[in-house]
Amino acid sequence: MTTPHGIKKIAVLGAGLMGHGIALELAAHHRSVHLYDVSEQLLDKAVNRCRVGLKALNQAGLISFDEIETSISRISTSLDLSETVENTDLVIEAVSENLDLKRSLFRKVDKIAPSSAVLVSNTSTFLPSALAVATQRPLQVAGVHYYNPPHLLPGVEIIKGPETSDDTVELLTGFYTSIGKRPALIHKEIQGFIGNRLQVALLREAMAIVTSGHATAPEIDRVVRSRMGKLLSVAGPFELADNQGLDSVLALAESEFPMLAKDRSLPGVLMDKIHAGDLGVKTGRGFYDWTVESIEAWRKNMADSLIHMATNDR
């Protein structure tokens, strides 16, 4: 099998929000990327988004000015799947979240890509085993779950399916480490992986507190941002637990666990908003009221903050 440094040509299937970010990061790390989608218009838009992302990296001092266009030149686009995946070492699937669509692509790619190529999916929902069944190479199929925006968040979850080989895991771990990512291995595939499970657990508790009227959404956001968010960007929950003392953690668990939300039903506060048609920024109202200006300001602050963190992270 290929070595991590032997991964030179990479195909990215789906050039949307995630696909373009994945492509721009790979290109900025000197990899040749073949980007595939269903229309020229979408591919052109993706390349433009890559250029915008690369310019922001340049403005933050993360890449040189010359690297903007050099990186863009490493990205080729195609509407032809055969052209996209032939001679590739790694195929990263990032198309819309639809199992039939993903399986059909995996089936086709399996027939065209070199037998040594590893096929991964960026799906947030489907397990690697659900995609590996569509191929004749289940040992070389895994999940690689990026976070949005892929080029600014260093984490990726590498998800091992029941048939994924240790060689494949080693190759992916080595490859992602070599391009500056911080891969976390999920040894046995699990629904929601790590990141989404933790995020949803936090959201369930937060919504339970709002539903029961003990605090409002902005107050909870304030606590998360000013306390947990700051600590968790420096240390994970287990590092914090060790430093707190596991006997103290036990006392906390004994007193707090019985009070936590355990509902499998959907939170009342969420369903009330859905029924009222309040879907968040897309309708102008969710847990907050949004205007065009406040949405733009929020997005700018998020983008600037992520770039700032990526700069400090080097």
Ligand SMILES: NC(=O)c1ccc[n+]([C@@H]2O[C@H](COP(=O)([O-])OP(=O)(O)OC[C@H]3O[C@@H](n4cnc5c(N)ncnc54)[C@H](O)[C@@H]3O)[C@@H](O)[C@H]2O)c1
């Ligand atoms: N958005 C996120 O925050 C996020 C985070 C992690 C993982 N993901 C996963 O990444 C994947 C893509 O999500 P996204 O947010 O980029 O979606 P998106 O809608 O922005 O992009 C999906 C792209 O797939 C393309 N596509 C659809 N059918 C295709 C086909 N047959 N062949 C080629 N391309 C096709 C679409 O044209 C579109 O450009 C999903 O599996 C999603 O679960 C998303």
